[in-house]
Amino acid sequence: MSAHGDAAAPHGSTGTKAERTRELLADTALRMFRAHGYDATTMRGIAREAGVTTGNAYYHFAGKDAFVHELYRRVVIEHRVRTQSALIAGGSLADNLRRALTIGVEVMAPYHSFGSTLLGTALRMDSETSPFSAASRSPRTDAVALMREVVDASARVPGGRPGERLPELLWLAYMGVTLFWVLDSSPDTRRTALLIDGAAPLVGRMVSLARIPIGRSLAADAIDLMDRVRTAGALREGQE
The missing domain is CATH 1.10.357.10 (Tetracycline Repressor, domain 2)
Structure with a gap:
């Protein structure tokens, strides 16, 4: 599923761009945890699924x-x-x-x-x-x-x-x-x-x-x- 799939929509639609990106990353990560498990989910995969760079993902979440x-x-x-x-x-x-x-x-x-x-x-x-x-x-x-x-x-x-x-x-x-x-x-x-x-x-x-x-x-x-x-x-x- 791409970052534009239905499950990757951010948890909340308000707030600043940074806040929306953080919500999107969190929603994506938790969805991937449920679907694939914690160990099989990577920061690179979360970033790719959310449509942001890996560096941007690490900016919002340390790991x-x-x-x-x-x-x-x-x-x-x-x-x-x-x-x-x-x-x-x-x-x-x-x-x-x-x-x-x-x-x-x-x-x-x-x-x-x-x-x-x-x-x-x-x-x-x-x-x-x-x-x-x-x-x-x-x-x-x-x-x-x-x-x-x-x-x-x-x-x-x-x-x-x-x-x-x-x-x-x-x-x-x-x-x-x-x-x-x-x-x-x-x-x-x-x-x-x-x-x-x-x-x-x-x-x-x-x-x-x-x-x-x-x-x-x-x-x-x-x-x-x-x-x-x-x-x-x-x-x-x-x-x-």
Whole structure:
């Protein structure tokens, strides 16, 4: 398919010429990833398919890994938009979380065939494509904000510090589901669907414990641990 084929049309038609070129390159790369896989797709091939020079492609994206980061950004945006319309105001946290997790997997579904490659890219120590990297701060903030919307839409969620930090903890749970999904080779990733259906009520029950003294203590311990890990990571980044 040439650069003038229907699938190579830019994701958005507004913005400056540079912005349109960047969108065109991203759309082309992600389409080629889906069609041919990550390893078989090259920067030269992306540039040729998009109808730009290879140098121009590298001007907008440093390499294929940069397209992975763009994919993460787009997935978060679509996930958030679709989930917002699916949440039930006053519903249970378990039901709203299940909806959010299910939609997240649905949004990622077209890229499952090269999910292990994406995982390998994201897990490299020097990778900016990792959801935990400094370069991913913006989409990570949006993803946590999505979980805040899940919490806000749900009834009987804890207040105070546990309630304040709950969205971040739910995002970490979503990262766990994503890892399971990447490695899930069952037909139509059915095992991931089973995991979500079972985990969402379990998380809901665990969160409800934060409304009683012993549960609040456990929640505080979990938050303290998360903060210690985060601080250690920030110190490491500052030393590099």
